Amino acid sequence: MKETALELVREIADPSAKLNLLREYIQAMVLRSLHESEAFVNLSFVGGTALRFVYRLPRFSEDLDFALEHRDGYSPEKWMKKVKNDLSLAGFDVKVSWNDKSTVHKSWIKVAGLLKDAGLAAMPEQNLSIKLEIDSVPPAGAVSQTGIVNKHALLSLRYYDLPSLMAGKVHALITRKYPKGRDWYDLLWYRAVRPPIEPNLNQLQNALDQTHGKSVFNAAGWKAQIKEKIRSLDCNALVEDVRSFLENPDESSLLKEENICSVL
Numbered sequence: 480m481k482e483t484a485l486e487l488v489r490e491i492a493d494p495s496a497k498l499n500l501l502r503e504y505i506q507a508m509v510l511r512s513l514h515e516s517e518a519f520v521n522l523s524f525v526g527g528t529a530l531r532f533v534y535r536l537p538r539f540s541e542d543l544d545f546a547l548e549h550r551d552g553y554s555p556e557k558w559m560k561k562v563k564n565d566l567s568l569a570g571f572d573v574k575v576s577w578n579d580k581s582t583v584h585k586s587w588i589k590v591a592g593l594l595k596d597a598g599l600a601a602m603p604e605q606n607l608s609i610k611l612e613i614d615s616v617p618p619a620g621a622v623s624q625t626g627i628v629n630k631h632a633l634l635s636l637r638y639y640d641l642p643s644l645m646a647g648k649v650h651a652l653i654t655r656k657y658p659k660g661r662d663w664y665d666l667l668w669y670r671a672v673r674p675p676i677e678p679n680l681n682q683l684q685n686a687l688d689q690t691h692g693k694s695v696f697n698a699a700g701w702k703a704q705i706k707e708k709i710r711s712l713d714c715n716a717l718v719e720d721v722r723s724f725l726e727n728p729d730e731s732s733l734l735k736e737e738n739i740c741s742v743l
Contacts, residue, residue, distance in 0.1 A: 480569050480570055481569060481570035481571050481593070481596075482570065483504070484501055484504045484505070484593065485593075485596055485597055487500055487501075487504060488500050488501055488597055494599055495723035495724075497597060497598075497599060498594075498599055498607075499539035499723075499724065500539075501593060501594075501597060501599075501607060502539070502541065502607060502609060503531075503539060503630075503631070504631055505566070505571075505588070505590060505593075505607065505609060506528060506532075506543055506609060507532075507630050507631035507632055507634070508565065508566060508569065508631070508632070509543060509562055509566075509588060509609065509611065510524075510532070510543070510630075510632075510634050510636065511565075511632045511634055512558070512561050512562045512565040512566075513558055513562070514634050514635055514636065515561070515565075516554075516557070516558045516561050518555075518558050519625070519635065519636055519637040520549065520552060520637075521547060521548060521549045521550070521551075521552055521553045522545040522546065522547060522548060522613065522637065523545060523546045523548050523621070523623045523637045523638055523639055524543075524544075524545060524636050524637065524638040524639070525544045525545060525546050525614075525617075525621075525638070525639050525643075525644060525647060526540070526542065526543075526544030526644075526647065527540035527542075527544075527661060527665060528540040528541075528542060528543055528544065529544070529638050529639065529644060530644055530665065532628050532630050532634075532636075533626070533628055533636065533638050534641060534644075536665065536668055537668075537725065537726040537727065537730070538661065538664055538665065538668075538721070538724050538725050538726070539724045539725075539726075540661075540724070541609070541610070542609065542610045542611070542612065543609060543610070543611040543612070544611075544612050544613075544614070545611075545612070545613045545614070546613070546614050546617035546621065546639070547613055547614060547615045547616075547617065548617075548623060548637070555577065555579070555584060555586075555613060556577055559575050559577050559586050560575075562575055562586075562588065563575040563588075566588075566590070571590050571592075571593065572590065572591040572592045572593075573588065573589065573590050573591075574587075574588075574589045574591075575587070575588050575589075576589075579615075582614070582615055582616050583612050583613065583614050583615065584612065584613040584615055585610065585611070585612050585613075586610070586611040586612075587608060587609075587610055587611075588608065588609045588610075588611060589606040589607070589608045590606060590607045590608075591603060591604055591605070591606050592604075593607050594606070594607050616689075618646075618682050618683075618685035618686035618689050619681075619682070619685045620643075620646075620679060620681035620682035620684075620685050621639050621643040621646070621679065621682045622639065622640045622642070622643050622679065623637050623638065623639055623640070623643075624637070624638065624640055625637045625638075626638070640679075641669070641672075641676050642676060642677060642678055642679040643679045643682055645669050645676050645677070645678040645679070646678040646679040646680070646682040646683040646686065647682075647686070648662060648665050648666065648669070648678075649666075649678045649683055649701050649705070650683055650686040650687060650690070652666060652705055652708065653687070653696065653701065653704050653705065653708065654687070654690060654691065654696075658708075658712050658716075658717065659717075659720055659721075660716070660717035660718060660719065660720030660721030660722075660731070660734060661720060661721045661724060663709070663717050663721070663734050663739060664717075664721045664725070664730070664731070664733075664734060666705070666739065666742070667733060667734070667738065667739065667742060670742035670743065671742065675742070678698075678701060680698045680699060680701075681698075683698040683701065684696075684697075684698035702743045705739070705743060706739075706740055706743060709736050709739050709740065710736060714734050714735055714736060717734045718731045718732065718734050719731075721734065
């Protein structure tokens, strides 16, 4: 409910923390709507938000990402209509768009008025926006599982296991043209787990082949490729990118070349 979302952030002074919590509450409501639509018969929850909701990554995330597992019964436009209806019934002023013209199907969920009511915007028409993406042709080889997640609501979700999620992250680290501090923070988190998480190499190789052609990258050499990449980046810029998304912003200072190389 809208009142619940506003009460959740009422005593929070930091604007970034307040925005993160509001966005996450809306994300949880969207996931609950998808769960009620039985969308997870078709979809697996992936990406940074999955890592946070399922595996408790101490970093907030902006988007909702999914991989299409089964096409039979795939009804995204119907699901998005229910998302809009559910958010509207909960008291939110919401618009939901849908675009399936490319391989990655996209929806924008835009909530008006909430930022103003929370003291984060001057104008009521300023939106809190969440991008939802469904990869309709995900790389083969990922491992999915189903479980119950408690994040603002009890949710039954299908999601990638940690090695498969890490394969997606390593693919982004190697190939993303505009590096994000969030990716590099997540890498530290994966490698700080004991024992450290290793990426699903079969899935990673399929992803690299899919985006760059066969034999351009060798998934088995991912550590060397990441070490080479970090040497070319401005770590101060990575720190600034991720700081406002962390539960503990001081952890952003860990994004240093020597730390990243050490965990590899």
